[in-house]
Amino acid sequence: MAVDEMAPVAVTGPAAAPRRGRSAGLLPGERRLVASPSAWLVWAGMVTFLVFLLGIIVAVVVDSFGRQWFNSWLPLELTTGWYTQAWDRFDLAHVIGVTVGVALAVVAVSVLVGVPASYLLARRSFPGKKAFTLLFLLPILMPPITYGIPLATVMYANGLGRTVLAVILVNLVPSVPFVILTMTPFIEQINPSIESAARMCGANIRQVFVRILAPLLVPGILAASILVLVRTVGMFELTFLVSGPSSDTLVVSIYRAMTSAGGGEARQLVSAMAVMYTTTMLVMLVVALRYVNPTQLVAQVKEARDD
Amino acid sequence: MTATTQAAAPARSSASLRHRLAERGIDPLLLLVVPAALLTLALFVYPFAYGIGLTFQPTERTADQWGGGALANYVAFFGDSFVRDSVWITMRLALPAALFNVVASLPIAMVLRRKFRGKRLMTSLLVLPITLGTVLTAQGLLIFAGRQGWINRFLLGTGLVDEPLRLVNNYFGVMLSLVITGFPFAFLLVSSYLSGIDPTLEAAARTLGAGWVQRFRRITLPLLAPGLATTFVLTFVLAFSVFPSARLVGDPGGATRVMALMAYRSFAEQLDYPMASTIALLMGVVELVVVAVVFAWRSLLYKGSTGGKG
Numbered sequence: 169m170a171v172d173e174m175a176p177v178a179v180t181g182p183a184a185a186p187r188r189g190r191s192a193g194l195l196p197g198e199r200r201l202v203a204s205p206s207a208w209l210v211w212a213g214m215v216t217f218l219v220f221l222l223g224i225i226v227a228v229v230v231d232s233f234g235r236q237w238f239n240s241w242l243p244l245e246l247t248t249g250w251y252t253q254a255w256d257r258f259d260l261a262h263v264i265g266v267t268v269g270v271a272l273a274v275v276a277v278s279v280l281v282g283v284p285a286s287y288l289l290a291r292r293s294f295p296g297k298k299a300f301t302l303l304f305l306l307p308i309l310m311p312p313i314t315y316g317i318p319l320a321t322v323m324y325a326n327g328l329g330r331t332v333l334a335v336i337l338v339n340l341v342p343s344v345p346f347v348i349l350t351m352t353p354f355i356e357q358i359n360p361s362i363e364s365a366a367r368m369c370g371a372n373i374r375q376v377f378v379r380i381l382a383p384l385l386v387p388g389i390l391a392a393s394i395l396v397l398v399r400t401v402g403m404f405e406l407t408f409l410v411s412g413p414s415s416d417t418l419v420v421s422i423y424r425a426m427t428s429a430g431g432g433e434a435r436q437l438v439s440a441m442a443v444m445y446t447t448t449m450l451v452m453l454v455v456a457l458r459y460v461n462p463t464q465l466v467a468q469v470k471e472a473r474d475d
Numbered sequence: 476m477t478a479t480t481q482a483a484a485p486a487r488s489s490a491s492l493r494h495r496l497a498e499r500g501i502d503p504l505l506l507l508v509v510p511a512a513l514l515t516l517a518l519f520v521y522p523f524a525y526g527i528g529l530t531f532q533p534t535e536r537t538a539d540q541w542g543g544g545a546l547a548n549y550v551a552f553f554g555d556s557f558v559r560d561s562v563w564i565t566m567r568l569a570l571p572a573a574l575f576n577v578v579a580s581l582p583i584a585m586v587l588r589r590k591f592r593g594k595r596l597m598t599s600l601l602v603l604p605i606t607l608g609t610v611l612t613a614q615g616l617l618i619f620a621g622r623q624g625w626i627n628r629f630l631l632g633t634g635l636v637d638e639p640l641r642l643v644n645n646y647f648g649v650m651l652s653l654v655i656t657g658f659p660f661a662f663l664l665v666s667s668y669l670s671g672i673d674p675t676l677e678a679a680a681r682t683l684g685a686g687w688v689q690r691f692r693r694i695t696l697p698l699l700a701p702g703l704a705t706t707f708v709l710t711f712v713l714a715f716s717v718f719p720s721a722r723l724v725g726d727p728g729g730a731t732r733v734m735a736l737m738a739y740r741s742f743a744e745q746l747d748y749p750m751a752s753t754i755a756l757l758m759g760v761v762e763l764v765v766v767a768v769v770f771a772w773r774s775l776l777y778k779g780s781t782g783g784k785g
Contacts (some may be wrong), residue, residue, distance in 0.1 A: 214597075284507035285507060307515065313755055315759075419608055419610050442614050445608070446611055
C-alpha cells in the first residue's frame with residue numbers, strides 16, 4: 169500500500185499529490201457535493217444518536233405536561249398540575265436548596281484545595297511526586313461505589329450519616345482530584361518566565377499568586393468550577409449512599425420517587441421533577457460552554473486547517 | 476507525606492541545609508499540596524483501609540453459613556453463585572459499552588474537527604446528555620422506548636414489527652442507557668486528544684502524498700492511541716459502576732444484576748457492612764485489573780509531547 173501510493177509521487181512531484189485519492193479531479197480548495205460512504209455512515213450514526221437523545225428529552229417533557237398518556241401519540245389533555253403537585257409532595261424547595269448549597273460548598277472547597285496542589289504538580293519536580301499523582305488519580309479511576317461504601321460505613325459509624333455535611337464530604341472525594349487534573353494543563357500553558365520576571369522585580373510568593381497567577385488562571389478556575397458544579401449536581405452514587413430524607417439532592421429524590429415502595433410515584437410526577445433537574449443542568453451547561461471550549465480541557469487547541 | 480515533613484524541617488535548621496534541600500526540589504512551597512493530600516488521605520485512603528479491615532470481620536451470619544473464619548466474606552463471595560455471577564454480568568455490560576463509545580466517537584470527533592457551519596451546535600448537541608444524568612435517561616428511555624413509546628408506535632405503524640419490541644427492562648435497555656450517557660464523555664475526551672495533535676503533521680504527510688487511510692494509520696492513530704486507551708479506561712470506569720440504570724431500565728434480578736447493585740443490596744437492604752465492603756473491594760480489584768491491562772498495553776505506545784497524549 170505504502171509503496172504503490174508513494175511511487176507515483178516521486179515521479180509527478182508533491183504538487184500533484186493532494187489531487188490523488190478521494191479528491192481526484194477536484195481543484196485545490198474545491199469540495200465534493202456528494203459525501204463518501206464513510207461520511208454517510210458517520211452522519212447516520214450521529215442522526216441515530218440524536219433521534220434517541222431528542223426522543224428521550226421530548227418524551228419526558230411531554231409526559232410531564234400530560235394529564236394522562238397511555239395508548240396514543242400525544243397525551244389527550246395538557247396540564248401543569250404535575251409541577252405544583254411534585255413541588256409540594258417532595259418539598260422541592262428544600263431539596264433544591266440542599267442541592268445548590270452542597271454544590272457551591274463542594275466547588276469552593278475543591279477549588280481552594282485543588283488549585284495550589286495542581287500548581288505544584290504542574291511546575292515542580294520533587295521527591296514523591298509520582299506518589300502524589302497516583303494518590304490524586306485513584307479516586308477518579310475507582311468506581312464511586314468502591315470507596316463510597318467503606319466511606320459511608322465510616323460516616324454512619326461516626327454519626328455523620330444522612331447529614332448535609334456527609335453529602336458535601338463524599339462529593340469532595342472525586343472533586344478535588346478532578347480540579348487538580350483539569351487545572352494542571354491550564355497552569356502548564358502559562359509561561360513560567362512571567363513568574364520569574366515577577367520574582368526578579370521583587371514580588372514574593374504570595375504576590376506572585378495573587379497578582380500574577382490568579383488573574384491568568386481565572387478562565388481555568390471558572391471552567392473547573394463549572395464542571396465540578398455539574399458533576400456534583402449530577403452525582404448520584406455517592407450522594408445516595410450517605411444522604412437521608414433531609415439531605416437528599418434532586419437526583420436522589422428523583423431516584424427515590426421512581427423506586428419507592430408500592431410501585432413508585434405517578435410517572436408524570438417523576439417526569440416533572442426530571443424536567444426541572446434537566447433545565448437546571450442545561451442552564452449550567454450553557455453557561456459553561458459560554459466560558460470554556462470543552463475540547464480545550466486536555467490540551468491546547470491548534471485549529472485544524474480547513475482542508 | 477515524607478516530602479512534606481522534610482519540607483517543614485529546613486525552617487529550623489541552617490540556611491545551607493535549606494539550600495541543599497531546595498536544590499533537590501524540597502522547599503516550603505511544597506506545603507501547597509498538603510491540604511489536598513490530607514483531604515484525600517482522610518476521605519479516600521483511610522475509609523478504604525477501614526473497608527479492607529472490615530472484609531476480614533464477617534458478620535456471624537456469614538461466618539456460620541459459609542465458614543472460612545476471617546475469610547468468610549470472600550468464601551461467601553466466590554461460593555455464592557448469585558453474587559459471583561455479577562462479576563461476569565458487569566463485564567458483559569461495561570466492556571462492550573466502553574469499547575463501543577470509544578470506537579463510535581473516533582470518526583465523529585474526526586468529522587467534527589473540520590470547520591463547517593453549525594459545528595458548535597453539533598458539538599453542543601452531542602455533549603448535551605452529560606446534563607441528563609443516568610436517572611433522567613432512565614426515565615426517558617422507559618417512556619420513549621417502552622411498550623407504548625414512540626419507537627414502538629413508529630415501528631408498529633410502519634409495519635416493521637408485528638408486536639412491540641422489548642427495548643427496556645433488559646440487557647439492551649441498560650446498554651442503551653450506557654451508550655447515551657457514556658458517548659458524550661468519550662466524544663469530549665477523544666476530541667480533546669485529537670485537537671492536541673498538531674494539524675501540520677497531517678498536512679506534511681499529505682504534501683508527501685499520503686492518502687487519508689495512510690494519514691490516519693501512520694500519523695493520527697499512533698499519536699492518538701495513548702489518548703484512546705485513557706478514554707477507554709475512563710468510559711469503562713463510568714460504565715462499570717452503573718447502578719441506577721441497571722436498577723431502573725434493566726432487569727435487576729437477572730441479566731443486569733451488576734456488582735454495584737449487589738454491593739448496594741448488602742449495604743442498604745441487608746445492613747451487612749462487611750459483605751458490602753467485600754463486594755465493593757473486589758469490584759475495585761476487577762476494575763483495576765482491566766485498567767492495568769489497558770495501561771500496560773498503552774505504555775508500549777508512543778508517549779511524547781506532540782499532543783494526543785494521555
